[in-house]
Amino acid sequence: MKHLPKHLRPRWRYLAVGLEAWPDADFSRGAFQRAVWYAAGNLLGDAGSADADLRVLQFSFGGGTGEAVVRVRRGEVDPARAALACVSEVDGHSVGLHVRGVSGTIRACEERYLKP
């Protein structure tokens, strides 16, 4: 399909998320994405969840720590933050997470908040 003209494309914000778990925990990007969707669906409802449109773009995890970039629609950052705070388990492993920062581009998000 022909791509949208610039003024009709959605605007995004990118949240840099730091992850932590017990050292023996291991889970994949897909599992984390599922947990984020469930958390958003449960807290914000279907409508709010669709508005926020949370998607995990980048993900790395190992040895009990990790980081991810989560895309959210501009103007929905606070509901997204709330939904992320409600992610307490991924794949049966308890996780702690916090939003390190918010950027307008993926590149800025990586450069500022992710480990090189």
Place this chain on the structure above:
Amino acid sequence: MRLSTVLGGRGRASDTDTAIPKRPGRHPSRMYEAVHAHPDGDSTAARFAATAAHLGYEGVVVRAQEATPDHAAVREASGIDVVDAVEVVASDPERASGAVGGLRPDHTLLCVRGGTDRLNRFAVENDRIDVLTQPMTDGGDVNHVLANRAAENGVRIEFDFGPVLRTTGGKRVQALRNLRKLRELVADADAPYVVSANAESHLELRAPRELLAVGDAVGFDPDTVRVGLREWSVLAERNRHRQSESFIGPGVERGRHDG
């Protein structure tokens, strides 16, 4: 609130709070979180303090049942304030009453876990208790009479965000319903309150901004959550001051006098 008269009335008294590492003068803006450290929870007090410092808190309240951390060492290692608190978990007011009398002189903060109507009533009617925690869990209830008594006695009622963050489905709906009821009662009675995520491991801690966002999503004004997190530090500072040697009674202090 009588608290403000106590706090407002003192001038250079903050020099007694030398235990607080950062900016002793800025007490109203500091957000603290209250946690359950090992062996009550899964993580040690040191782990909690390190994570809380990383998340932007300026202090942790270690509300111990069995835990006996070395507060000074943890404070030193983490760089944030660590408050010596105790949480009385008893099945009935008679037992709680004995524990309150015994523990009050030895700890900065004293919390009583609610959860039954009798325990809730006991806690809000006793001005030696600082915080009534989890008043709505396990079928406990609060009404306007208790909220008014809490306001009179200066007993903080806890808004427990734990179930909102960590449960789903019916349990969470129930917790949200209870939180809403409690919020309306507390607002009506103008009762003091605290906010906590009730973390049992350092993974359950959430940053202040996250808690504000969650509060916003479930109907709490962001300022309410902020005040609730700060209230822990206000309480800690008030009690440290009261337990210091220069304090005799509200408005009466021993100090230097000229002549």
